[in-house]
Amino acid sequence: MIEKTERLLSVLKLQPVVPVLIIEDLATAVPLARALVAGGLKAIEITLRTPVALAAIEAVAKEVEGAVTGAGTILNPEHYAAAVEAGAQFIVSPGTTPDLLDAADDHEASFLPGASTASEAMILRAEGYEVMKFFPAEQAGGAAFLKALSSPLAGTLFCPTGGISLKNAMDYLSLSNVICVGGSWVAPRELVAAGDWAGITKLASEACALTA
Known part of the structure; x- marks a missing residue:
């Protein structure tokens, strides 16, 4: 568990924002990822929400x-195994189940489990997890909620995702218990559809500069 946590931290520390992508057209996946990497966003979460995701x-x-x-959007062990087989180096879930925790034990890929309450975070801590996804961030209490957790759940780190944009990202990134945020704003659907990779690289660069 310690080794997996260290690997996960090394990924999440690469940048302040992890792009959360819904790939509708497979042909856009590689140029989109290259545009994000060119802007400094190397860790990329591709969600299993479309037929072409894997x-x-x-x-x-x-x-x-x-x-x-x-x-991302890994909901069961079958998703977990398929994503790892496809080449995923880290796995993200919106919530957590015992079956997902078992699947994480069976694979080398690091797991970022989801939690949205203090009780869920405590359960994950009891399982050895110190780094979690906080989802849906804005709807579940936002930055104020995470700030309130920082003292009673000291040592727990979060990657909040859900409703986060360039405008409110620093509300989260300024917190001591937030390692990075997840966001889709760096790859807006209209720019992807237009093939505006330069525009996406610019958005990625702006996101990288948040904590510079």
Whole structure:
């Protein structure tokens, strides 16, 4: 567990924002990932919300130099295994189940489990997890909620995701118990559809500069 935690931390410390991507068109996966990496966002979460998601993970993992490919919206052990087989180096879930924790034990890929309450975070701590996804961040209490957890759950780190944008990202990143945030704003659908990779690289660079 310690080794997996260290590997996960090394990924999440790469940048202040982890792009959370929904890939609709497989042809966009590689150029999109290259644009994000060019802007400094190397760790990339591709969510399993579309039929091409696994193929997109595989393509990015194989073809995009410098990318650290992750898989999100992992809901069950089958998703977990398929994502790892496709090349995912880290796994992200919106919540946590006993089956997912068992799957994490069975695979080398690091696991970022989801929690949205103090009780869920405490359960994960009891399982040995010190780094968690806080989702859905804005709807579950936002930065104020995480700030309130920082003292009673000292030593626990969060990657809040959900409703975060360039405007409110620093509300989270300024907290001592936030290691990074997840966000989709760095790859807006309209820019992806237009193939505006330069525009996405610019957004990625702006995101990287948040904590510079």
